[in-house]
Amino acid sequence: xxxxxxxxxxxxxxxxxxxxxxxxxxxxxxxxxxxxxxxxxxxxxxxxxxxxxxxxxxxxxxxxxxxxxxxxxxxxxxxxxxxxxxxxxxxxxxxxxxxxxxxxxxxxxxxxxxxxxxxxxxxxxxxxxxxxxxxxxxxxxxxxxxxxxxxxxxxxxxxxxxxxxxxxxxxxxxxxxxxxxxxxxxxxxxxxxxxxxxxxxxxxxxxxxxxxxxxxxxxxxxxxxxxxxxxxxxxxxxxxxxxxxxxxxxxxxxxxxxxxxxxxxxxxxxxxxxxxxxxxxxxxxxxxxxxxxxxxxxxxxxxxxxxxxxxxxxxxxxxxxxxxxxxxxxxxxxxxxxxxxxxxxxxxxxxxxxxxxxxxxxxxxxxxxxxxxxxxxxxxxxxxxxxxxxxxxxxxxxxxxxxxxxxxxxxxxxxxxxxxxxxxxxxxxxxxxxxxxxxxxxxxxxxx
Numbered sequence: 544x545x546x547x548x549x550x551x552x553x554x555x556x557x558x559x560x561x562x563x564x565x566x567x568x569x570x571x572x573x574x575x576x577x578x579x580x581x582x583x584x585x586x587x588x589x590x591x592x593x594x595x596x597x598x599x600x601x602x603x604x605x606x607x608x609x610x611x612x613x614x615x616x617x618x619x620x621x622x623x624x625x626x627x628x629x630x631x632x633x634x635x636x637x638x639x640x641x642x643x644x645x646x647x648x649x650x651x652x653x654x655x656x657x658x659x660x661x662x663x664x665x666x667x668x669x670x671x672x673x674x675x676x677x678x679x680x681x682x683x684x685x686x687x688x689x690x691x692x693x694x695x696x697x698x699x700x701x702x703x704x705x706x707x708x709x710x711x712x713x714x715x716x717x718x719x720x721x722x723x724x725x726x727x728x729x730x731x732x733x734x735x736x737x738x739x740x741x742x743x744x745x746x747x748x749x750x751x752x753x754x755x756x757x758x759x760x761x762x763x764x765x766x767x768x769x770x771x772x773x774x775x776x777x778x779x780x781x782x783x784x785x786x787x788x789x790x791x792x793x794x795x796x797x798x799x800x801x802x803x804x805x806x807x808x809x810x811x812x813x814x815x816x817x818x819x820x821x822x823x824x825x826x827x828x829x830x831x832x833x834x835x836x837x838x839x840x841x842x843x844x845x846x847x848x849x850x851x852x853x854x855x856x857x858x859x860x861x862x863x864x865x866x867x868x869x870x871x872x873x874x875x876x877x878x879x880x881x882x883x884x885x886x887x888x889x890x891x892x893x894x895x896x897x898x899x900x901x902x903x904x905x906x907x908x909x910x911x912x913x914x915x916x917x918x919x920x921x922x923x924x925x926x927x928x929x930x931x932x933x934x935x936x937x938x939x940x941x942x943x944x945x946x947x948x949x950x951x952x953x954x955x956x957x958x959x960x961x962x963x964x965x966x967x968x969x970x971x972x973x974x975x976x977x978x979x980x981x982x983x984x985x986x987x988x989x990x991x
Contacts, residue, residue, distance in 0.1 A: 560643030573975035620668035630666030633707030654978030686717035731931030743927035751785030753919015770794035778866035865890030873898030
């Protein structure tokens with residue numbers, strides 16, 4: 544009853560924050576067994592303390608567009624928990640951003656960062672600003688205005704933001720440039736920087752590569768591989784692009800990608816070079832893909848069945864949801880399972896609804912939850928912090944090897960913990976309990 548009561552209190556206290564409710568319910572439901580086994584967590588009110596961030600920072604962002612008109616956006620930074628290290632988590636620039644979205648992302652980040660074995664707390668931030676169709680000058684002025692407030696709250700030993708949806712190398716550059724001007728300090732206060740001025744090799748690839756490494760570990764335990772297998776991927780940002788690339792490295796065939804307007808199905812395999820050109824250089828719709836690959840199919844959003852995602856209708860061995868939260872619902876999960884999908888590894892944050900998650904667990908397929916499978920991004924951000932501290936960059940192979948080891952360790956601890964609680968195929972339970980224990984024990988050690 545203790546766990547259920549805390550979940551209900553969260554729903555009553557924050558009635559409009561549905562994504563936050565979902566994240567809390569998914570994690571805390573898994574924790575019932577460990578809470579029952581070890582009374583110290585309830586006695587120390589750990590769950591009640593975990594659902595309230597250390598601080599929530601909301602601020603106004605005023606900036607001027609190219610025609611001289613003042614624009615106003617809402618900014619957020621939620622510093623959730625720093626029991627095991629400084630706050631770490633990305634910044635998201637997207638019209639959908641609100642307090643509930645940022646809180647769910649920050650809450651998830653606490654456990655994800657704990658699983659990496661790095662000493663990192665959890666936080667998240669962003670704005671409802673939309674960088675799409677904005678000029679470089681407009682993006683720069685917004686980022687500078689955003690940092691005019693944010694710089695007060697961040698630093699290499701306090702809170703280290705990174706990128707997320709809508710925040711890539713361009714945005715991080717503008718944000719860091721303003722931070723440096725305001726503080727007169729060149730330090731690792733942001734990650735995701737360009738390599739030439741403090742970034743890490745492999746940061747763009749990290750989440751996608753890590754997600755595939757995690758899938759590889761899940762399958763290896765069952766005597767399977769990705770070699771020769773059909774794989775479907777949603778999204779077309781860094782996570783999706785480098786998931787596609789790493790799948791090719793392992794001999795798999797990725798056949799789908801998507802964006803906000805539609806999806807590509809390329810039966811011969813996604814052309815990763817073309818995908819990079821369209822999305823990383825030209826920043827155009829995936830509809831352009833079929834001009835170059837005439838045998839590929841393009842399906843617009845809305846032209847498929849209602850309340851479903853066309854990506855998940857393509858028969859596959861493994862699926863990699865890499866776009867956004869709740870993009871894969873119960874209907875999609877049933878379709879994937881009916882079509883013989885044996886593995887789902889989540890590249891996005893909380894991409895599966897609770898119904899979909901439950902279906903995957905009951906089917907006992909290889910299911911890698913986001914806080915474990917997509918931890919590669921924050922892992923390499925942590926490695927970037929190490930390089931910043933030493934003022935010495937590492938080569939690509941060194942970073943890749945460290946990332947691979949981290950993902951192997953995340954799988955290992957998640958799998959071992961699941962087996963400890965007699966649920967060997969339930970990596971949701973394993974990852975949640977393993978991530979929770981480290982944070983909760985640190986909170987108890989440090990007092991009230």
